[in-house]
Amino acid sequence: MFMSTSAATMNCVIITDPTGKDPNGAAAGSMSFAPNMFSVTFLESKENHFAVLSGGEGNTTPRLKAIVETLRRLESGSSISEAANAANSFSGIRIMTGSPTGGAAVGGSFDVYVVEVSDDGVITVTPHSGGLAVLEPGTKGAIIHLRNTHGNPQYGTAESVRKETAVMIGKMIRDGYPATEIMSEVFGKVSNEAGEKYGGGAVNLVSSVSTGDMFTPQKVNETGFPMNEPYRKVCPEDGWGIGFPSAENYMTCPIDGTPLKTVYAYEALGDAITVTPESVVVSVYGTDESGVVQTTSEIVKASVKKDGYNVNEIANDINRGIDNGLLVGVNYVEPKDINVKQSSRAVGVYFDPLPGDRTSPPWNLPISSGIIDIVGNMQTAIGFVLVLLVLFRSTLITSFLK
Structure with missing residues (x-):
């Protein structure tokens, strides 16, 4: 199968706390x-709390080589700027990288604004094109590329949007917003x-939380989820x-009847990477269906908010979701299928595959399957007799009249 190249046209690194202490103080996307x-x-x-973003007009192979070289440099202790400079060895490639305490940099083919915000609130927005552009360590600010x-x-x-977004980032940093929330607004505006x-x-x-595959394409040569459309x-x-x-299909909450709020994808992105005392990281295993993973995550988060990290209640809520048709293609779970790590606010859900080609678990009826088989056989026999009566009705009527 031919796979067209992937070329991010928007890369952004935002650092609002260059000390690395704020759990939401640095983000990349x-x-x-x-x-x-x-x-x-x-x-x-x-482990090392850095991100590597890629893009450019070059081909896939040089881009992958540039990514690998950037990662090699970072893993070997090179600075952020030295690592990003690897892109200049590959034609048409762009690499942007950053870390909470190491600053940010972009190398290769790019059109960016570097945003710097001083401690007294002065915002500096500087354009750069190609080569190497750097946000120095210890500086509040951002780098945004957009083509x-x-x-x-x-x-x-x-x-124009690149410049406007850079100014918006600077103002939000000055006003005290965390990097994760600003990143959400960047995705929305762009x-x-x-x-x-x-x-x-x-x-x-900082907190090593990612959107993962929430918005990425489900298949090769397809686009991902539109970040400006309703997500949940x-x-x-x-x-x-x-x-x-x-x-x-839902206007109100099935639990308490409260009208539901529509969340756009860029808002969901901010929710996913922003850490709060109530945040729950949900991992789903045994299925790769994006709808199942997402809905399971929402059910678990609602269950934890309502009943805490109780494996019995989490399992019950997931199973109710299966019974209500919210989750399709997965089997019922038991408490042993729920792995809770309350200290890290994490929940793992392990689904067993359904037998055969089933899309839902078998019904748990109060009668045995043997009785159902007998009833089924009786229905089959009755149906067969009815078919015979229809086919030979003329002969039977004639015989009866004689």
């Missing part, structure tokens, strides 16, 4: 109008005003939620 925006376009190191993809109906907007709107995704560089509906009272398109 990528998106594009182009297809194949898989998570390779926003790689992260959970338009050929074929984008909003082609030609990148230059997707709406420049049309470079398909995920992609983002990472929290949530209950503002208990946290219950459901993703689109299933969300179209």
